[in-house]
Amino acid sequence: MNVTDEPPISRRDLLRGRFFRKLTGHVSEAVGRRLDIAAEPFRDLSTPARTQAMLPVLHRPPCAVDEITFTAQCTRCDACVxxxxxxxxxxxxxxxxxxxxxxxxxxxxxxxxxxxxxxxVAACVAEGTSVLNPKLAPKMGTARIIKPSCLAYRGQACDACVRACPVEGAIEIRRGLPVVHEDACTGCGMCQQACPAPRKAVAIIATSERPAMPETPNDDQPNQE
Structure with missing residues (x-):
């Protein structure tokens, strides 16, 4: 029954609390529907996409495969360590x-x-697991400049992050300010480590979207040419 279909509430009913009981009931019903909707994405975690979304975003070494494969196939052999x-x-x-x-x-x-x-990466391949795979880009994450903490953005001359970066073209100084080129940045963290600001002005955001394990050609298959 809709609220508009119910009989009017008299002053006596109002004083007896009927109005508030009705209001509480409608609010509870609406909240319940909202909770059902919010919980819907978490009811089925059988698909890889949903499983991936539930995994923590970890800063993996270079050339790491997707997180589901990495967690499942890494043998914890410590070769890369x-x-x-x-x-x-x-x-x-x-x-x-x-x-x-x-x-x-x-x-x-x-x-x-x-x-x-x-x-x-070479050590991982030698162990036969290849969750660090040389066929993949060494993308680990992306550096982000925290402008309120950055000395350059506060009017001081500083290029420590650029000088520390081991990847050519990943960070540059433009008009006296550091600029990160996300397509070139690997998220190694050297810029963050070198930052002299009292509160580090570089954040390293680990990438949550890494490619799957590359397929290995099957030498037993006949040549199609």
């Missing part, structure tokens, strides 16, 4: 659930230096 020459790769702690023990980078503590030969 041992191969890193600057000890930038550490283990995800127990707070990350199923991802606990897998390799991550915490750029605020120790940035990736973007080694030319990427020994962490």
């Amino acid at each position: 041992r191969a890193c020459p600057v000890d930038a790769i550490v283990h995800a702690d127990a707070l990350f659930g199923k991802a606990a023990g897998t390799p991550i980078i915490e750029p605020r503590s120790k940035a990736c230096v973007m080694c030319e030969d990427l020994p962490c």
